[in-house]
Amino acid sequence: MLAELKGLNEECGIFGVWGHENAPQITYYGLHSLQHRGQEGTGIVTTDGKKLTGAKGEGLVTEVFTADVIGELSGTGAIGHNRYATAGGGGYENVQPLLFHSQTGSLALAHNGNLVNATQLRHQLETQGSIFQTSSDTEVLAHLIRRSGFPRLRDQVKNALTMLKGAYAFLIMTENEMMVALDPNGLRPLSLGMLGDAYVVASETCAFDIIGAEFIRDVLPGELLIIDENGLQSEIYSVASNRAMCAMEYIYFSRPDSNILGVNVHKARKNLGKRLAAEAPIEADVVTGVPDSSISAAIGYAEATGIPYEMGLIKNRYVGRTFIQPSQSLREQGVKMKLSPVRGVVEGKRVVMVDDSIVRGTTSRRIVNMLKEAGATEVHVVISSPPIKNPCFYGIDTSSREELIASDKSVEEIRQIIGADSLTFLSVEGTAAAIGETGGQCLACFTGKYPTEIYPEVREAEKC
Numbered sequence: 001m002l003a004e005l006k007g008l009n010e011e012c013g014i015f016g017v018w019g020h021e022n023a024p025q026i027t028y029y030g031l032h033s034l035q036h037r038g039q040e041g042t043g044i045v046t047t048d049g050k051k052l053t054g055a056k057g058e059g060l061v062t063e064v065f066t067a068d069v070i071g072e073l074s075g076t077g078a079i080g081h082n083r084y085a086t087a088g089g090g091g092y093e094n095v096q097p098l099l100f101h102s103q104t105g106s107l108a109l110a111h112n113g114n115l116v117n118a119t120q121l122r123h124q125l126e127t128q129g130s131i132f133q134t135s136s137d138t139e140v141l142a143h144l145i146r147r148s149g150f151p152r153l154r155d156q157v158k159n160a161l162t163m164l165k166g167a168y169a170f171l172i173m174t175e176n177e178m179m180v181a182l183d184p185n186g187l188r189p190l191s192l193g194m195l196g197d198a199y200v201v202a203s204e205t206c207a208f209d210i211i212g213a214e215f216i217r218d219v220l221p222g223e224l225l226i227i228d229e230n231g232l233q234s235e236i237y238s239v240a241s242n243r244a245m246c247a248m249e250y251i252y253f254s255r256p257d258s259n260i261l262g263v264n265v266h267k268a269r270k271n272l273g274k275r276l277a278a279e280a281p282i283e284a285d286v287v288t289g290v291p292d293s294s295i296s297a298a299i300g301y302a303e304a305t306g307i308p309y310e311m312g313l314i315k316n317r318y319v320g321r322t323f324i325q326p327s328q329s330l331r332e333q334g335v336k337m338k339l340s341p342v343r344g345v346v347e348g349k350r351v352v353m354v355d356d357s358i359v360r361g362t363t364s365r366r367i368v369n370m371l372k373e374a375g376a377t378e379v380h381v382v383i384s385s386p387p388i389k390n391p392c393f394y395g396i397d398t399s400s401r402e403e404l405i406a407s408d409k410s411v412e413e414i415r416q417i418i419g420a421d422s423l424t425f426l427s428v429e430g431t432a433a434a435i436g437e438t439g440g441q442c443l444a445c446f447t448g449k450y451p452t453e454i455y456p457e458v459r460e461a462e463k464c
Contacts (some may be wrong), residue, residue: 012096012395013203014110014190016171018178019226020198026211027080032061033210034203036255037112038082041095045108046075047175052106053098058092074196077178079171081110084397094136094309097171100146105174107145111138112203113167113188114395116454121163141170154179154226158237161224162248165452167246167394169199169219177228184240184370185441185451186221187394189249189260199227204258205275208248218261243440244451248396250435252293252356261438266296271434272426273300273354280424281305282380285349288312290367291339291358297384298354307352312345312371339367347375355384358414361405365418372419381420386428386446387411393454394442 013034013393017026043056053073057064061082081096097110115121118137126132130143145153157172157179167187172179173413180201182190193200195213202208204213210226219225222238243260246253249260256266276297287309289298302309316338351371358364364381371379387406401407405414415423426434428446433439444450 011458012084012112013082014080014112014169014171014201015203015207016077016110016173016178016180016201017195018077018199021076023076023078024070026200027078028061028065028070029211030200030207031065031080031082033207033255035061035083036083037203037253038084038337041083041092042081043095043097043110044073044080044081045077045097045099045110045173046073046078047173048075048178052099052101052173052175054097054108056092056095056097058095068139071150077173079110079173079178081171086189091135093134096136096138097173098134098136098138098142100142101103109138109142110168110171111136111141112190112395113183114393115140115164115168116393116452117164118165118166120157120222140164141155141172145172145309153177154224154235157181158224158235161237169203177226180219180223180225180227181237182219182223184220184222184238185242185244185442186240186439187244187246187451189245189254189258190219192216192219192225199232201225202268204254204260206255206258215259221313238239240451242451243438244442245440246394247431247435247441247443248357248385248392248445251431256293256296263436263438266303268435269293269296269356269384270300270303271436272431273297273302274304275430276354276382276384276424276426277301277304279427279430280382282352282382282424283350284352284378284380284420286310286312286345287352287354288345289354291315292411293357294354294384297356301324301352301354301382310342310345311369312342312351312353314340314342316340339370341370341374341376343374346371349376350378350380351376352380352382353420354382354384356383358383358387358405359388360403361414361417364420368419378421379419380422381415381418381424383425385426385431386443387414387425388445390445390448392445393450394444396445 015030017023041058045054095106100107115137121140125143145156148156148159150156168183169188170181171188193208193213200213224235226233250268254265287302287307289295389406
């Protein structure tokens with residue numbers, strides 16, 4: 001389903017490179033490949049070994065980083081960030097990487113995820129005299145680092161990281177080193193690669209393919225990588241009992257050409273579709289998927305059932321960013337501009353419409369209506385994930401339980417609301433099995449079983 005229409009959005013994507021003469025340009029291409037992870041703002045900070053220089057702005061990578069802006073950045077190290085605002089809201093000041101200057105040196109931070117104890121830590125830091133420049137929970141780490149009494153930066157960072165709870169993939173850069181950190185549960189994807197002699201780090205491996213880098217390995221949960229002129233060092237700062245990669249990375253967020261923990265996203269989605277076919281066999285004439293993230297699952301469903309896959313819905317790729325804004329009214333207006341049914345494919349046919357998820361149900365209802373207006377005699381909706389019943393506190397924009405149609409409605413009630421002839425969600429067990437062996441998955445939005453403690457003030461904010 002289209003993220004900008006549903007309000008189901010990943011918070012951001014991060015990219016870093018160390019030891020490359022064209023670090024700013026490499027970072028630009030890396031961020032461009034991660035644009036799907038955030039469209040509200042983007043930034044790059046570079047180092048030439050003596051100082052950190054940053055540029056950022058609200059908008060897409062191609063809008064913010066014109067040739068002139070990129071030309072002003074130089075250095076052999078860089079970190080970059082694409083933002084979709086969840087915690088802290090939007091605004092220029094919250095666009096990352098965040099850059100801090102002090103008498104002891106400069107520090108840049110880029111973060112993917114969400115800290116569930118950010119409010120608590122911010123309150124403690126403010127009572128101790130800290131003054132925050134942004135409303136982003138990312139800034140909490142900078143203050144914790146600077147308040148640490150350890151002489152070496154890596155020890156300051158490790159000490160600060162142990163105070164954080166929630167989901168985080170961090171890139172931290174100074175004038176002469178880059179650090180990479182993943183939360184102890186490994187909730188967010190983060191990979192390490194090589195481009196010649198340079199190290200690269202990215203939220204998704206598709207960024208490596210764009211720049212011609214070689215994938216080395218995934219960053220481990222609770223791992224801190226230190227990269228400098230001496231090469232790469234790895235230290236484990238925290239050990240968690242349960243790995244919990246976000247299942248929605250496979251179902252929806254990541255690009256199909258990315259690999260996460262050894263699992264190709266496209267193949268995982270095809271498997272989800274095949275499991276759906278086993279759990280929800282339907283007599284129909286044609287299978288179609290909602291572009292783009294549901295196409296792989298639709299192909300898998302069609303292969304397993306033998307029902308022909310057809311392009312029954314076309315995505316208009318030339319609609320402006322107006323319809324990326326996260327407001328309900330614009331989502332509803334934008335559906336017909338974003339999607340068009342193919343009458344020649346669906347007219348007079350019993351259609352299986354494969355989608356990856358249902359959040360509010362508004363967009364699903366409009367798509368079902370469009371297919372029937374185009375002549376489909378039946379529209380059977382099959383969803384390649386379980387019902388999303390619970391909010392995510394780890395960086396995905398399902399802000400409140402009230403916005404989730406499945407939180408208080410049965411499958412039959414949802415079917416009636418969206419106007420489908422039938423509605424089937426994939427089971428939790430089928431979802432986990434289809435994704436495959438990843439060492440553990442976070443399924444909290446489906447099950448309500450969160451891999452970390454959720455602080456009371458976070459739950460209270462979810463109710464607002």
